[in-house]
Amino acid sequence: MEFQNSLEFAQQLDAVDPLRKYRDEFHFPKVKGKDVIYFTGNSLGLEPKRTQKFVNDVMNDWKNLAVEGHFHAEKSWWDYHERLAAPLAKVVGAKPEEVSVMNTLTVNLHMLMVSFYRPNEKRFKIICEEKAFPSDQYMLKSQVKFHGLDPDKAIVEVKKRPGEDFWHTQDVLDIINEVGDELALVLIGGVNYYNGQVFDMESITKSAKEQGAFVGWDLAHGVGNVALKLHDWGVDFAAWCSYKYMNSGPGNASGIFVHEQYLNRSDIPRFEGWWGTKKETRFLMKPEFEPMANADAWQVSNPPVLSLAPYLASLEMFDEVGMEALIAKRKLIVSYLEFILQEIDKETDGSFEIITPEDRGCQLSVFLHGHGKDLFNYLMENGVITDWREPNVIRLAPAPFYCSFADMYNFGQVLKSGIQSKG
Structure with a gap:
């Protein structure tokens, strides 16, 4: 054209x-x-007009049903988050059982690192991009220090070539091969917040998996923006916020992806809480944790329904389009x-x-x-x-x-x- x-x-x-x-x-x-001419949907998406009804519905259920809203609201609260899984799975290229919504982005990355960063004497290094979003840098450094390691030795940054403003995929692959069997994790922002570059997530994931490493993606700027096939690419985990291209409102709930190979397993280390245990026996108050068979096993607390309502409203549009x-x-x-x-x-x-x-x-x-x-x-x-x-x-x-x-x-x-x- x-x-x-x-x-x-x-x-x-x-x-x-x-x-x-x-x-x-x-x-x-x-x-x-x-x-206005609005160019900051990569920071905070505009409010969908239909959002107000979704929020009002929850408020009215709270007013009219109080605690009974957990089970008797039209969209019952105790399983409200489950309604987001199927439309979100379409957006990120996953199976519905691989997706859940909880917490906020950096909290979820910390929670997922419990499962997917398990350093040992030989395999302890993390590859990330140079000048990652500051929250990712803080998160990675604090995780490494939590394990008693030196961030300067454990974190390997992929740098841009001198005089250039973007990364080359081959440079990422070369560093993965160079780190080799010392590599524990690759965790990169799939779409760079500063220059807008989309990393070749498929190739990078494949290369890191060949080295025996876990692979995660921070998709804050990716979800609702670019084509994703997290399941088919064999990504181990991912997390994203919902308030940018997903239009769910300021500081709103985060989504997570956990590949199906890690689901319905009790041998995966993670921080656990009441809402991650099987819903069929949750209210029996059993002392033993029995993980949900899906990504909800990583949830620790009951869902923030008033936060999820705007997200569900926006996902309705994503499903339509x-x-x-x-x-x-x-x-x-x-x-x-x-x-x-x-x-x-x-x-x-x-x-x-x-x-x-x-x-x-x-x-x-x-x-x-x-x-x-x-x-x-x-x-x-x-x-x-x-x-x-x-x-x-x-x-x-x-x-x-x-x-x-x-x-x-x-x-x-x-x-x-x-x-x-x-x-």
């Missing part, structure tokens, strides 16, 4: 967009009386955004560069040349909600559920005006 930098062309794309009706399913903040359709629009709208950026760059004498490689999802990260946070502030003041990362990067994530092609054109015009006014 030959793109054009015009509002008319953008509106033509919107007119044939099969997902165009879903834009009206979301609440948009307003600046100067107009809906399907990841294939979302990814098709995401590819087109990101390509159009890239074209708009390139056109504006020509008109403003090379004011910025895109540092996101071709292996990408919904995000384009743009390094600003000769412009500081004043340009970011200009965008925000003029209705473009984007994200700033030091030293000079703005992140743009046109989520396919609610961003339009006209948004991309209009953003380009605001960006050009901002650059020219700051020049």
Whole structure:
């Protein structure tokens, strides 16, 4: 398709967009009386309008049924989380029994490390990406120290090549082979938060498994964004937040994946709690832990139903649309955004560069040349909600559920005006 930098062309794309009706399913903040151009679905997705009913239903059940809501609400609370498993499994490429929802992301990574980081004298090293998201860095270092090991010796970072802004898959595979039988775990952010790069999860998983290591993925920026086949790839475990592309609300519950080979086993070390024991005998208050036969065995506490309600509302839309359709629009709208950026760059004498490689999802990260946070502030003041990362990067994530092609054109015009006014 030959793109054009015009509002008319953008509106033509919107007119044939099969997902165009879903834009009206979301609440948009307003600046100067107009809906914003929202590029921060990679940080916090917009609120679906249907969310309010899901939350109200829980509140009404609490009001009218009190404790009996656990068993007698239309969506009973004691098994509320089970309703999320099947639609989530479609999003992450898993079997429903391999998926559960609980806690928050870093808490879940810590919980899963109990099962999948079991270092010994020989096999103790962890491979992660250079400058991983800080929470992952803190989590990994604290886990290593918990086991009495030195993070400088146990954690191996895959670095970018000098002068480049992205990782090469071959470099990851080379380090996996180099660490060899000392490798206990590979744990990488499947989609990098800073540059938007999508790692070759299938190849990396295969290579690490050949070395006898466990493989986990932090999919905070991956779930609801890119195609995932966690079961088929043989991934051991994964965890993700739900408030970015999954639109479940600020700080909301996290999802986990545990491959079926580890399910229905009592020999797997994990931190255990009441909600992970078999539901059939849970209320017998038995002293012995009998794990659920699915990923719910990793749950420790009863589910936070008021948090799960918005997640279920959003998953209803994902189930209606399907990841294939979302990814098709995401590819087109990101390509159009890239074209708009390139056109504006020509008109403003090379004011910025895109540092996101071709292996990408919904995000384009743009390094600003000769412009500081004043340009970011200009965008925000003029209705473009984007994200700033030091030293000079703005992140743009046109989520396919609610961003339009006209948004991309209009953003380009605001960006050009901002650059020219700051020049």
